[in-house]
Amino acid sequence: MSAPFRLATGGRIDRSKPLRFTFDGAAYTGFEGDTLASALIAGGVHLMGRSFKYHRPRGFLTAGPDEPNALVGVGASQDRYTPNLRAPVVELHDGLVAESQNRWPSLRFDAGAVNDLFSRFLPAGFYYKTFMWPKSFWKTVYEPKIRSMAGLGKAPTAPDADRYTQVYAHVDVLVVGAGPAGLAAALAAAESGRRVMLADEQPEVGGSLLHDVTATIEGRPAAAWVAETLAALEAKGVQVLTRTTAFGYYPHNMLGLLERVTDHYANPDPKLPRERLWQVRAGEVVLATGAIERPLVFPENDRPGILLADAARAYANRWAASVGKRVVIATACDSAYRTALDLKAHGIDVAVVADLRPMPIGPLVDAVRAAGIRVEAGTAVTGTRGRLRVRVAHLSRLDGRGGAHAPEPVACDALLMSGGWTPTVHLFSQSRGKLRFDEGLQAYVPSVSVEKERSAGGCNGVFDLAAVLADGYAAGESAARATRVRAPASRAFPVDGTHPVTGGHLGAVPHSRNPSAVKAFVDFQNDVTAKDLKLATREGLRSIEHVKRYTTTGMATDQGKTSNMNALGIVSEAIKAPIPQIGLTTFRAPYTPVTFGSFAGASRGDLFDPVRKTPSHSFAVEKGAPFENVGQWKRAWWYPRPGEDQHAAVRREVKAMRSSVGMFDASTLGKIEVVGPDAAAFMEMLYTNAWAKLGVGRCRYGVMLREDGFVMDDGVIGRLAADRFHVTTTTGGAPRVLNHMEDYLQTEFPHLAVWLTSITEQWAVTAVQGPKARDVIAALVEGVDLSDAALPHMSVVECRVCGVPARLFRVSFTGELGYEINVPADHGAAVWQAVYEAGQAYGITPYGTEAMHVARAEKGYIIVGQETDGTAGPDDVGLGWAIGKAKPDFVGKRALARPAMGAADRKQLVGLLTEDPATVLEEGAQIVADPVFEVPARMIGHVTSAYESPTLDRSIALAMVKGGRARMGETIYIPMPDRVIAAKVVAPVFYDQEGARLNG
Template sequence: MSSRVIHKHSRVDFSKPLSFTFDGKIYQGFAGDTLASALLANGVKTIARSFKYGRPRGIVGAWAEEPNALVQVDVGARTTPDLKATQVELYDGLVAARTSGWPSLAFDLKSLGGRFSRFMPAGFYYKTFKWPNKFWPIYENIIRRAAGYGKSPIEPDTETYDHKHHHVDVLVVGGGANGLLSALLAARSGLKVLLVDDQSELGGYLLSMPNVTIGNLYARDWVAKIITELSNSPNVTLLERTTAFALHDMNMIQAVELVQDHLPHHERKPEQRRERMHRIRAKQVILATGAFERPLVFGNNDLPGIMTVSALTTYFNRYGVSCGKNAIILTSNDLAYQGVADLAEGGMNITLIDTRANINPLWAARFAKLGVTIYPGYGIDQALGSNAVTGAKLVKLDSIKMSASINCDIIASSGGLSPTVHLFCHDGGRPQWKDNVLAFVVSATGRANAGIYCVGAVTGVFGLQESLSATCETITEMLAALNKKVESDDLSFNTDEINCSPAHAIFRIPTTAKAFVDFQNDVAVTDVELAVRENYRSIEHIKRYTALGFGTDQGKLSNVNGFAIAAEMLGKTIPEVGTTTYRPAYTPVSFGALAGAHVGDTFEPRRYTAIQAAHNSRNASYETVGQWMRPWYFPKPVEDIHAAVNRECLAARNNVGILDASTLGKIDIRGKDVREFLNRIYTNAWNQLAPGKCRYGLMLNEAGMVMDDGVTACISDTHFLMTTTTGGAAGVMSWLEKWHQTEWPELEVYMTSVTDHWTTAALVGPKSREVLAKLCSDIDLSKDAFKFMDWRDGTVAGVPARVFRISFSGELAYEINVDASYGHYVWEELLKAGAEFGITPYGTETMHVLRAEKGFIIVGQETDGSVTPFDLDMAWAVSMKKPYSFIGKRSLARSDTARTDRKQLVGLLTDDPNFVLKEGAQLINSDNITPPVPMLGHVTSSYYSAFLGRSIAMGFVIDGIKRRSDEGNNIVYAWADGKAVKVKIASSVFFDAEGARHDV
């Protein structure tokens, strides 16, 4: 039975009791506990049911290596699934629950299956739930439900997250003995140092080894002394509760800090983050990531009450929890001994089973004094017990002779240490197997040229004194490379450790009982055997077939045992088998932390025009165009989009409408070669355009496909103002710069974006001239003085303005440009002036209908990167006679582009004037849809035109231009929503082909 052990080394504050709930039951713990330590102290042994077989499982580890104790923490919007109980700091009022065990922890349906587990070997799901395909969703549902795993919150997150960028000389990952020493030495040399550690308290495994001394100081006093010096150094930042989870190119480390999750709800501040992601660019990275102790594999090794020696020791020393009274310790090495001594001194009855026949005499003597019974050369064949461990059956290893059973309430095993090499390997580094320490380790200075240094257990140096000395050497080397000297004269690395004797290369003890390699994925030794028997050879394949090393723990405990067992079965050495690939993230990271501030109204830049407030006040409904928020339509009370758009369209055609066109890209281009530059960029010719005039231009990419369009004005012979599409503005700007910088640097032109400087109001409709006349006295607005496609400078409502007489609707129209600072003011003046004519603000939907009635294209709607000007029936906009071969010209003559039977843009009319075709509908030749049905094209734009009193559409049809005028061959069918609708191919200019309406 577990109990609290109150001793001076404990990091738990027994004066601060906390209450918490697990699976609906209230328990007590203390400040400084983790959920795991508190549950153990309360005697909770079974905390999960296993993934495949529903076997009861308990806590195995003490930190991120934990495979079993996945819990759901908190409720409602704050609930988080699959946290490891070993990493959850206890706070008052914490609510947690199991994530597995269906229908309950005490009885798991799958445990029935467990009795037939020989029928559920590796690959079981692949082999069983294969046919028929359509049943898979049902299988998946049942499997998922039975497997467990937590539930995602369904409410919106009420807390906030952010990212912070750091640029440091030295990043130290890990706040254990060697990380602290590294940070201290780096800090003393004046470098800017950041240290991150994933625990709530710095010190690493020293916190679990309170009786060890360094110099003349107990471990915790040594830690405290170093922390004091670091805290007083202005060039050092210490981040606790911060897990470095990824190392990317050029030492970009991502780390996530749990800012408030350890606090009781009432202490969490709404202005503080829940989690923060640190993005750290470090000139040097020191990996002091330590190691995890791996268990030994034996029969029934997954029973609750079986854990690692380091976990048992940590719970005892750090958290003051005695996980049992009678412990069996199984070890293959000396690293576990200090913990054994601490436990024995603390009053635990210990039976020590060492797989080695010879015990280090210094330790043997000490254990004898402590009353520890030792079985040298023995192993555990299998643990005994049904729901929790009650004993173990021993086996003498040299003879494989079964021996007596011993009673116990806890078993802890140690198979040696597995260094935490993950970060080192994320950007391509590989660990090396070292036989003398039986571990995959990384080199201390092997990647020094990349600025990556490794210290402590991750390098395979497991002794404390030896590792501290080695760390000092490594940091000396790092500093020397930076022309700095190490200052360590005042530091002593002498410890009172007993030197280790060699460890035993053993990973599993042969047994006939079920022996698990990977607890989280229920991978047993027999599964690895089976995979090899079925001829899987690569460890990466064995991993995927068996699921070894999958899941939220990513095999931190299981991988090396799995590699070793696979090596044994394959008849290879461990280094020949190698490791699987280590990929970010080291531990799971929440979506909240990854998103940071990129949520809600800062999810994406939302660009607004200067008239935004005016649109809001008129109840605009918005759509995003690129990053811009554009008014889509302006519904009056009870209007839906159709009613609003019909009203807006009629106003623009019959009276006057007004559109915010500020989002169009505007590029000021200047220089003596500007005409030549435009000749090369656009398909049409620019030599003859006189100052005061505008022209529509089409822009192609080099493959001959339309990429942008817009009106460009000639301000003077050396000065033009180009407009682009809203979404294409930034791309066109880079496009112009690219050609100028790479191919035509000799052309004297400069271009600068003026998109944001101008507010553009398009005044559209037969009454637009009268409205403008009320606000503008210095431009002669008469038909002949200010012609279609002219522009003039003047003042509008007392503000300097540049007015273009251009039209995207076919109506008489003026586009009024003013300094955006005056944009809102001028807009309101225009609306006031237009009130007597019923001026109607309209949005992009009406703009689309108006232009479609005239057959004007929208780049990105009629075009998709595969459309030439000829496909659009816009040969009039292409000048093939210009001397320079403009961008895209040569491609127009490529065999495929020059075909005359390409898909071409045409107008489409339904028989039923009220039927609006679906945009994207496929166009086919008949209403017989027996496959194969040749696809002729598709509908690109389709609207109801209130002005024409009927639906109109545009779309692409193979050979459409020819078919348009072929009365016998101009019928196609539009296929959508399970229906084929008869459509007549027509001109895409649905009215006023001669342009009489704008010519007034």
């Protein structure tokens, strides 16, 4: 397709390199150097999307990252599709595929536009008012409808095919923004020989100088000066990052930078990542982020073809794209006069410049008049016409009493506006620096710094080019010297061809039309009008933070870059209060949207989280075992035989273990070695039990409490020597327990000579459980008398198993005769295999975590974190026997003596047997005393564990019930959505209550 609005000459595009692309399926051609926006404007396209709420046709407003309207989805395939990109910052490449968003069925005809006609039913805060009743409608009707009608782009449906990397960097000086101020700052900092990084979001450095075709710096055209300066910076070793947005300012001068590496290539090098996330720690920071032009808030200021004035100038000068053939300019600021002059120089018809100010003066105004362009002072645009593109602007002379005279219609195909400039203080504000409202500039500017940073140029409220360069240089110098004292610029940059700029307007433009019938947009992306803001103040909202949330102004993805100051101006006028009194909403990271991919970096798929595998992992894989995720561990859940489901497999495993022998990989248990002359004294303090008299070679079940007396962890602890304990913890609790131990050792008991070492990863554990356990391991264990007398239940011996050093524990978590063979982790797989082979004669059955859980529940063994929830004391879960009552002190002892810990109605561990033995309760289900109850029911407890017991051939459950031990034999009730289940309270040990099997 031809490009009717491409200017014949000029621009920083390469006309020898045409690029083909499509927008909504139509083919266009641009040039290398174009953005999607500039190429479409050159092609005469302004209709870019439908607005968020009213579905009004919208076009480009800006030429940069502040764009609120022209959001597009880019990508030829779903795995490389990105929604919500701002067209002015999408660089063109050959074959680019882009589409508009938020329209149905088509961009030109959009059904949602009926919202515009019914807008009087959709005032500010309408969702707080309209969709309240009936309550059930919110989830079923209102929310789905609103979500389908409103909204931005659609998330891609395929996984992201691209790669993202993350880089950490340390620099002495980071300069953010490579416009005139940033370039000058980098020059100054580079002189000092310090490590300097210069980052800019655009594809090339230069900022506003890239579209300034009249200014000269040090006698050279601005563009030439930029090129020379860049070469000088690179020669001095400055790291220059383009296409890199500093999006976040974090404490201690940590900045987040997003570098777009390949998006601008048609066929990127597959070795390159799509984006790099830089985390830069800077000694000193110079913020040179420039300023953002404000729109004027006049009725119907949102039609396609209505742009900011300096954006139109940039499109013409930088990209040789004309926004129209005949333009009207509405302004309150001198800078729009530069636009008038530059467009006229390109041969574009500038019909009129309408200036809100009663008497605009100055060299720029004179130059425009001298060029023969009509200038109307004290004149506003009070309305526009044109359905899919602006056709007519209504110009009205202001009457000086807050209204306007009858309008003069002026035909045009583009309407350019300028309400002045807002310093880009986002990063400064993120750094928690304090802003100050400058009455002269009518803008917030940086005042008091918190971090080691300084602002320079436009973001510092300095707009005259010579002053901007000097300000930047001085900022760079002070950064290099690591001082906040700004020396007077030691380098002046002689500048010509530019004029100082003054003027601006905050708030709505006066008009005499019916205020309830017109829409003058403040926040284009969230469709917030001047009327909405005034309504909010009438409804009593005073703080800008409240007005913002009520009207949603400034809450869109652009974070109000173009709208916040106008919103403040309108609220200020409405409630007759000065702007500083109304405040300013908080700026939050990110400055512009950042992809999830860059935050995730390499942490996806297999690299998302480390995987911890047990020594028997490949054995389990071979047997087709499903795995249960326990923290980062993969644990075999059950070992199915052909045709078996979970139920059948678990049932077989438990029965085999109880009747003959089973084996289980217990390597994931946390293990800590407590060593030192005071090891026993330390254990006395950290566990409730008595340890001093525990013989070497003996084990004890230990209970660990927090200082508040609640159960924190448990495990079997073996004494290997007078000064050495082998402590086991729950699988998930190991790091927490070690931290807890270190805490007390370092801070409360530093006089104890004890050393703590995590040995979880060092020892692999094969548990062999069942009546035949001794027979199985007898052939593998060297030189140990395994008889019940020599190695009774709860003992430990250091020996060799299968020829490798081992710690052999005789312990049981199943209630059967059992051993746990600890061997160095490297030998774990071999020993597991050896046990499996030795056990074949007895039909040894490997069992998984599910069978382990069932077996321990049959015996009423608790699992900390399942039966306990951080509010269970040791007595509550039946561990009162484990408290060393004669001990003078241990962690949690005094708290246990509080009256509440002994109250009769505390939740206590009980067993439950359902009346119907086939009914398995649901874990977590609440328990009531009376089957007939009113909602809300009085709950007396909850089910903590529930299984079908293969051993008892019926369902069993453990529960925490108020005063449970006094309720033995009572029937309690578990209400479920469809019925109420009755169950009898019993002791929590269902099988072998006397423990005879342990001593087999």
